[in-house]
Structures are given as structure tokens and as C-alpha cells.
Amino acid sequence: MHHFHYRNGRLHCEDVSLDAIADEVGTPVYVYSSATLRRHARVIGEAFDGMSCLIAYSVKANGNLGVLKTLAAEGCGADVVSGGELKRARAAGIPPSRIVFSGVGKTREEMRLGLEEGIHQFNVESAAEVEVLSDVASLLGKTAKIAVRVNPDVAAGGHPNISTGKAGDKFGVPWEAADALYARIAELDGVEAVGVDVHIGSQIDAIAPMRAAFERVVTLVRRLREAGHAITRLDLGGGLGIPYKPGDDLPPPSEYANMIRQVTEGLGVEVILEPGRVIAGNAGVLIAEALFTKPAPKRTFLIVDAGMNDLMRPALYQAHHDILPLEERPDSTEQINYDVVGPICESTDKFATERPLPVIRPGERLAFMSAGAYGAVLSSQYNARPLVAEVLVDGDKYAIVRRRPTFDEMIALETTPDWLT
Incomplete structure (x- = not known):
């Protein structure tokens, strides 16, 4: 509404x-309507009530400081994809402990900024990025908490240009390369694998493709744990669609939350969500x-x-x-x-x-x-x-x-x- x-x-x-x-x-x-921003943030928060859940609002959807401060007052964290967005989130009063840094092309300076701020997590998207982040963190004497964004080869999104989870998209690590990359992370200084990340698209109008992707990722979490990796976080991205015209029928946040509860039952992870469009x-x-x-x-x-x-x-x-x-x-x-x-x-x-x-x-x-x-x-x-x-x-x-x-x-x-x- x-x-x-x-x-x-x-x-x-x-x-x-x-x-x-x-x-x-x-x-x-x-x-912009403050009442609408607050209501949407609260509806999502209430849908996940009782779960260990970080709602990290996707700053790329709308990064205006007034919007960010309104959502920070509702307890939202931030999902950022640049150093500028990180600075915006901090200027809005969002604590570093509630900020995740996503994106395929982080610079060394942006990595350094995130490490110095002490953010909650880096979502890394390639083996090359892991190596650079390890080097930057080691030089600073810090350890970056990271989740690898995996590409589950599941197509979703309202337009081909906003589908991000299909093989061939630039986002994420190929599914078949994930285990080897986590093994490499365990060998490196300055980085610690704490989670798995997935985000398959935007303006998604059905629960089924998200469930298919999340179920694949849960199997990966269990497999990584068996290999000795202490995976305690599961970042499920954003992507929920909104009605743009009369007659648009989209699943409510409650249905989305119920699916996630079922898929993650017994897994014992902190769930991280990155809603943007659905709020703003x-x-x-x-x-x-x-x-x-x-x-x-x-x-x-x-x-x-x-x-x-x-x-x-x-x-x-x-x-x-x-x-x-x-x-x-x-x-x-x-x-x-x-x-x-x-x-x-x-x-x-x-x-x-x-x-x-x-x-x-x-x-x-x-x-x-x-x-x-x-x-x-x-x-x-x-x-x-x-x-x-x-x-x-x-x-x-x-x-x-x-x-x-x-x-x-x-x-x-x-x-x-x-x-x-």
C-alpha cells in the first residue's frame, strides 16, 4: 500500500x-512518504519476528539521507555496493554492525573503508576479490568477515536486465566453484568465511524461483560445514517485487518469510535480507x-x-x-x-x-x-x-x-x- x-x-x-x-x-x-517507508519496513520486520534476522535495506534503491534516516529509526541496517553508499549509510546513523558490503567491483580503497568502519560482512563475488581483500585486511591487521555470493543458476526477475542468478550473469561465483573457493579462504590470512550469499534478481513476482535457489544454498551450507567451515550466516538478498499497476498480484512478505522459515528450519543461521524496492x-x-x-x-x-x-x-x-x-x-x-x-x-x-x-x-x-x-x-x-x-x-x-x-x-x-x- x-x-x-x-x-x-x-x-x-x-x-x-x-x-x-x-x-x-x-x-x-x-x-516520498515517510508513512509508507515506515509501514513497509515494519511489515517486513514483523514477518520475520522471532528469527535471527538482519534487515539490511538496499541503499541502491533509494539512497537519500532523509529516506535512510527514516529507515534507520525503524531498525534497518544497510546493504551497500560502493564506498559512497557506505558513507551515506553511516551519515544516516546506521551502525557498522548492521552494514553488509556487496557488489562485484570493490576497489582496495572501498575494502579499506569497510574494514576500518568494522562492517558486519563483505559479500565477495570472485576468487580474485577474495585474494585482494585478504591482502588489504592483512596490511591493516584486520580480519574481514565474508560470505561468498554463489550463482545458483536460477533465473528470476521482472526483466532480463534485472535477473542476476542465472549462469552467464556477471554476479556471483559459479556454483561448481564454490567449494574450492571456501577451501582457499581457509588458507588465507585476513579473511574469515562466516556465511553464504545469494541474490537472484529484482522485481520477482513468485516465491518458487527464490525457494529453489535458497534450497540449493542450504545444501551448500551443510556441505561446507561438513568440510569444517563455520558457516553461521545466510544472506538471501532482496528481489521481492511490488505492484506497479492495478491487477499486479505479488506474494506478500509474510509468504516470503514463511518460505524462508521452512527452508532454513534447523539450520541455526543468522538470516540477512536486503530489501530495497519492496520498501521504497x-x-x-x-x-x-x-x-x-x-x-x-x-x-x-x-x-x-x-x-x-x-x-x-x-x-x-x-x-x-x-x-x-x-x-x-x-x-x-x-x-x-x-x-x-x-x-x-x-x-x-x-x-x-x-x-x-x-x-x-x-x-x-x-x-x-x-x-x-x-x-x-x-x-x-x-x-x-x-x-x-x-x-x-x-x-x-x-x-x-x-x-x-x-x-x-x-x-x-x-x-x-x-x-x-
Whole structure:
């Protein structure tokens, strides 16, 4: 569920009119609901009540400090994939003991940062990474607690570009190489294997592929223990999908938790989860303003002031986002099929094709729903457009949690060589 609803004919986030935010901040602008973030974090936490479980929110889904601090107050840890995300998590008050560091390409400096911070765990993804982490940790006189991310060759995810657990994907160690890598870890200084990690994809809409992957990993845990490795943690990643449009039927966190309880029964491990989209996705919207309509052969374009640089998902994954006018319309309102596009000079700058919407006039505002995850974090300054602003709502209050930079600030980051001055 979420906390975006029409009230007195205008779309609100909790108790704040989205028009009021757009009037002050301008468009495009992301708006996040604190109540939705808290509710989703609590629903997941309650589903795993009674288990030894670390809920490490996936910072890559939405790394805004206001969002992170809201979730830190709910007891969430953090799953990070870069040194920058680690620093964000720490700035938000998330303790190192609740941070796991994932990702296929950690630098020596990032490894050093994680070791100096004393994070809970590194999720390593290759034999080469293990060797480098061992070297970095040994030079610092520290021991890195690690889990090897294994690739169980199970396909899942709402799009091929977000499936990460199939043979041939860049993620994880091949299944058949896992035992040998754990044996090598036992020989090395500075590293200690404490867990097994798996993450098979994102926007997963069924429990079956996750269960298949987790059952394979449990067999690996038992086999590693028989070989003398003290495996006490099982990192099951994230991946739970969210409803992006009416009719989407996805398993609730309770069903996911029950499956994990069954699969891990008697194993005696700390379960680590890395939910991101399922917490933040429906907690945010992107507000844009209609600029023009443009009739064309066999279609009508609706051109808005948000572009693919602000919301990349439709261009990147052909993702669906419901689009709602901020002004409520009766169900009987006449509709037109629009191609909703932005101002970017790319043909992929398209949010929807043949989308039925009420007649939209220039100057009207629209909300792109379910944009709280992989929205602002994927934004860029392509076409020299300022990074999109972000606003956090809490009840009847709101605050700008990332302001839009000015053009002068954007240009000030660059310098001109002496020979051009």
C-alpha cells in the first residue's frame, strides 16, 4: 500500500497536497512518504519476528539521507555496493554492525573503508576479490568477515536486465566453484568465511524461483560445514517485487518469510535480507508538468518536463509506471491514448506508449507512481539538465531533502585549461 490519495479533488501525499510541493519546489520533483517507508519496513520486520534476522535495506534503491534516516529509526541496517553508499549509510546513523558490503567491483580503497568502519560482512563475488581483500585486511591487521555470493543458476526477475542468478550473469561465483573457493579462504590470512550469499534478481513476482535457489544454498551450507567451515550466516538478498499497476498480484512478505522459515528450519543461521524496492518503490512519486500535446500520424504525443534523465526505468527496462493527473477526474471522463515523452534528445525518452489518460492540458501536473525505488538514484544531468529535486513528507509536514542545483553550480564543477583561457 501507499499514502498517495485524492483529497478534495487533488492528489496528496499523506496530508500534504502535491500541488503545494510543486508550487514551492517546481517540477520535476520526487516526493516520498515517510508513512509508507515506515509501514513497509515494519511489515517486513514483523514477518520475520522471532528469527535471527538482519534487515539490511538496499541503499541502491533509494539512497537519500532523509529516506535512510527514516529507515534507520525503524531498525534497518544497510546493504551497500560502493564506498559512497557506505558513507551515506553511516551519515544516516546506521551502525557498522548492521552494514553488509556487496557488489562485484570493490576497489582496495572501498575494502579499506569497510574494514576500518568494522562492517558486519563483505559479500565477495570472485576468487580474485577474495585474494585482494585478504591482502588489504592483512596490511591493516584486520580480519574481514565474508560470505561468498554463489550463482545458483536460477533465473528470476521482472526483466532480463534485472535477473542476476542465472549462469552467464556477471554476479556471483559459479556454483561448481564454490567449494574450492571456501577451501582457499581457509588458507588465507585476513579473511574469515562466516556465511553464504545469494541474490537472484529484482522485481520477482513468485516465491518458487527464490525457494529453489535458497534450497540449493542450504545444501551448500551443510556441505561446507561438513568440510569444517563455520558457516553461521545466510544472506538471501532482496528481489521481492511490488505492484506497479492495478491487477499486479505479488506474494506478500509474510509468504516470503514463511518460505524462508521452512527452508532454513534447523539450520541455526543468522538470516540477512536486503530489501530495497519492496520498501521504497511505492513510497515515492515523480511529479512532472505537461508542456505540450503534439498530434502525429497514428499517435498523440504528450510532452512533459521530466525526462529519462530524471526517471530512467522506462527507457532502461521498459518499466511501467501508472500516471495520474494531480486533479482528480470522474471515471466517466473521456480519455485519449497518449505517448508520454520527455524533452531529452533521445528516442528512448518515452514513459508510456498509447497510454489512456484524460485530456491533459498544458500546465497540468502529473504524478508518475511507484517511483520511489531506482528513480532519483539513476538520475543524471544529461542534456545539462539539473538533477531532480527530492522532498520527504511526514504527515502534514514536508522538507526538501535534495535541492535542485543551479546552472551556475553545475558549471562551477568544471574548469577550463590554461591554454583555452
